[in-house]
Structure formats: structure tokens, C-alpha cells
Amino acid sequence: MIAVKRSAAVPASLVAQQSLDQTQQARDYYKGWLAGKPAFVEFTRYKDYDVQQALRKDFSWKCAYCEKQLEKGSFEVEHYRPKGGVAGCDHPGYWWLALTWTNLLPTCAACNKGLHQHIVTVTTTFAEVEAMQSTKPTQLHGKATQFPVGAARLVAEVDDHELEQPLLIDPTRTDPEPHLRWRHDGFLSVVEAADGPGGPSVLGAETIRCVALNRLDLAENRTQILDRLRTQRIQIMEALEKDAVPGADAADIARAVEFARVRIEDMKASGLPNQPFAGMVRAYVQALTAELDQWVADSVF
Secondary structure: OOOOOOOOOOOOOHHHHHHHHHHHHHHHHHHOOOOOOOOOOOOOOOHOOHHHHHHHHHHHHOOOOOOOOOOOOEEEEOOOOOOOOEEEEEEEEOOOOOOOOHHHEEEOOOHHOOOOOOOOOOOOOOHHHHHHOOOOOOOOOOOOOOOOOOOOOOOOOOOOOOOOOEOOOOOOOOOHHEEEEEEEOOOEEEEEEEEEOOOOHHHHHHHHOOOOOEOOOOOOHHHHHHHHHHHHHHHHHHHHHHHHOOOOOOOHHHHHHHHHHHHHHHHHHHHOOOOOOHHHHHHHHHHHHHHHHHHHHOOOO
């Protein structure tokens, strides 16, 4: 998950007369709303082609939450604030934001829906993964209509993002990096809530839980890239240890360190916005850079 700048231009479909009409129909439908009343289901324009294309462009064809590449047919337009109800409470849903550009995100089905999925942790072993793969998951994980908040929920037709203190990160409004800690020391690529002055980030923890960022298949996909990064790290550090030895010429040592830095810099290409799991890659490269800096500081030649 990485920060993304949303285009200011609103897709034409969202401001067309048909969209205005659908919102008015919903407004009429929800007058006198009572808990248990079915959700209004006539919203359609948020799925129009120009909306999808704008989201694809902004997010480089990746899921806004997990950064998985969105192949053709796997793309879903997600309502950040759910339009037809909210899990765990009597709320009609944020229907008045159903056709609002800033409430739409591109996602994969596994983040967007409540699906049966296995969840892993940093301590999950290879044997445990094999056991999971041979067992049908029984627990539902994924966003569906979840929308955790830290204050009173917005009511129609308020659109003040910060007012209800949302705990699910919208990467177009909140930089996820300070809230997420990528673990590279386990068998799988796992993400945890980052530590802060008051303890683990609540936004990080709720986002990870809400959209199932540690589901097994996703962690396995991330690990494929993580393993390549781990291999590159080993190669870089082994070459450095070989060339920058006590007694070596100072110029040779400097060249070896500089070559290591160049190779680490090259690794940053895998963390560009259009690359899958860029957030994980950036965290790994940042940690490797710090490791090299510490190696240089600790070395006596």
C-alpha cells in the first residue's frame, strides 16, 4: 500500500444528469429510513468506463489496498465508505457518496469482498502454509461493508472526511507508510501495524485487518518478490565483504562501498508506483540502505 495522488478531474459519468438523477432517487428512497430496510440498488454510473479508466490510470492498474496487479476482469470499483450499509451498526450506508469521485477506489475482489481466506503471521511456517493449502478456509476476511471509525459516523449528506476519524486508510488522503511495518524476517512477507509514540498504529492495524493484507495467497505473491530482494541483498553484502577487507587499499574499499550503493539504488526500480507491492519493496530497500550505512560505520579498515 502506497500513497497515491488522485486526479482532480472528475470523470464525466459521475456528473452527468443520469448520475444526478440516481442520487436524487436514493435521496427520496432513504427519507424516513429505518434499520433493516434494504439498500438502494440503482446506482450504476460509478462503474462506467471513464471512471474505471481514471482509477486505473491513477493507481497504475493496481489494487488501492494490496497493490496486486489488476488483470483484465479482476478490476472492481470499490466504495471506500460503503454505499449500502455498514457492518456492525444500524447505518444506511453512505449512499450520498456512491457517485462521488473521492469515494471510489480500484480494488481486487479479495480486498473488496468478504471471502473465505487463510490469514498468516510473521511466525507462520512452511509446514503451516502447506496445512492451510490443503484445508478449506472457514473464516471470512475482506472489506465488504466494513468501515471502522473512531468517532460518530457521518450522516446524510455530510462529506467531511476527517470528522468521523476513519480507521481504514484511504491512500489518496493518508500516507500508509508511517502506519505499516513490513516484516522481512519471516518465511512470508507479512505486514504489521507500525509502532508509534502511543503504541501500534490503530490505522495500520485496522487497515490490515479490514482488507486482509496478510491473506495467504497475497503473502505468497509478495514473498516471490521479497525472495528476489533477499537474494540481491546477499549478493551485495557478500561482494562487499569480499572486496572491502581490512588492509585493503582505501580507494578499493570506497569503490566497493559505492558499488554496493549503486546496486541498492537499482533495486528501487522495483518500488516505483507502477510495480506490484511497491510499499513492501520500498521498506526492504530502506532497511538494506540502513544496514549498509551501519556496516560502514562499524567497519574498521
